[in-house]
Amino acid sequence: MVAARDIDRDIGGDDMLADIRRIAESVPDPELVVVNVGDLGIIRDLRRDGHAVEIDVTPTYSACPATLAIELAIETAVAAQGHEARVRRVLAPAWTTDWITPAGRAKLKQAGIAPPSPRGDGNGGHDYFARPQVACPRCDSLDTTELSAFGATACKAQYRCLSCHEPFDYFKCL
Numbered sequence: 001m002v003a004a005r006d007i008d009r010d011i012g013g014d015d016m017l018a019d020i021r022r023i024a025e026s027v028p029d030p031e032l033v034v035v036n037v038g039d040l041g042i043i044r045d046l047r048r049d050g051h052a053v054e055i056d057v058t059p060t061y062s063a064c065p066a067t068l069a070i071e072l073a074i075e076t077a078v079a080a081q082g083h084e085a086r087v088r089r090v091l092a093p094a095w096t097t098d099w100i101t102p103a104g105r106a107k108l109k110q111a112g113i114a115p116p117s118p119r120g121d122g123n124g125g126h127d128y129f130a131r132p133q134v135a136c137p138r139c140d141s142l143d144t145t146e147l148s149a150f151g152a153t154a155c156k157a158q159y160r161c162l163s164c165h166e167p168f169d170y171f172k173c174l
């Protein structure tokens, strides 16, 4: 990344790469809509590749059918601004919900979707199968119960708040 930046600076391409990053990050997630690619933290790197720009994108849930849609949307958005972009799918390191930015978490909560709990320190503190403590996005009560492991999309689970009685989606943590 540092090496690529240095080369771009020599040919005056830093501003262009920054522009393209902004364009790519503003692409909304096709499933969640309320958050964009920047909020999800999935753009890992950008570099010049001849006349084109290669954008490294790590998919959120690799089984998520939205993956291809996001990649196409990024290429289309950048092309619309007159740049040629190619998305390179980067699978390692794998995306985790910890990459979602604080702004992204706030947008999810505002949309009534409980943001994923932090995964912990990675020392075995997180158990994928453990029941997470999920706070209601409306009233912040922790008195919630899972209705269905699969909500509107495979990335979300359906919960119900036992305090305000509202059902809501929980963005499953990964």
Ligand SMILES: [Zn+2]
Pocket: 136, 137, 138, 139, 140, 141, 161, 162, 163, 164, 165, 166
């Ligand atoms: Zn509630």
